[in-house]
Amino acid sequence: MQGAFRALADPTRRQILKHLSRHEMSIGDVANRFDITRAAVKKHLTILEEGRLISVTARGRERFNRLEPEGLKSAADWLGFFDRFWDHRLDDLKSAIENHEKKSND
Amino acid sequence: MQGAFRALADPTRRQILKHLSRHEMSIGDVANRFDITRAAVKKHLTILEEGRLISVTARGRERFNRLEPEGLKSAADWLGFFDRFWDHRLDDLKSAIENHEKKSND
DNA sequence: TCTATATGATACCTTTTGGTATTATGTCAA
């Protein structure tokens, strides 16, 4: 849980997840898509792994990083606790629109 | 988006959100529930506000912090992109169980 | 008005984070 949110806090790591959602990639593959060094990418991948957002499999001299949605799911579940709050808010918005349809651009 | 995930990365801030989900609270109210100084709590609340997870309203000499689920929703929406991955994974798990029910503890 | 209280604003400290550069290790392929 903590590891997952920690991993998600960095925009580069979130981008990496989007890339990995298409297909698994080696560290070099990932690094080619960013302007940072392979070493920095490796650190990000380690943090993603600690957060259980990816899993890593060695194959020959390469290590393939694959999406492992377990951590993503735990984060989504945590956020799910608050669903009711924005549901209510959407209801409020809806009735506000219905009650004030006469108003124009404001 | 970025602000939301940054705000969610810290466990104290996530706890604060849970508290605020019950009712709005002043800074002092929040601080009484943690072992850190009011100044530290104030910093957390500022970061939560920057991530649009709370809104603050001054009333007299107090400032009331209220849940503002907009940022939570944007984070949940981002995670929603990956729904299909853990759905598929659950399917995989299900068929794996069905196909290998004979196996015991492994 | 005077005082206690709730908060704001700084300054400062330590640890973590995101990054680089460098060196070492393991593996593929000629």
Added chain:
DNA sequence: TTGACATAATACCAAAAGGTATCATATAGA
């Protein structure tokens, strides 16, 4: 075996995070 390549491991650096202590400001209430 040897050279090229993919990654690992370290050491190091600057900036951000999370925290404290301190002082200033504003307001509720006697």
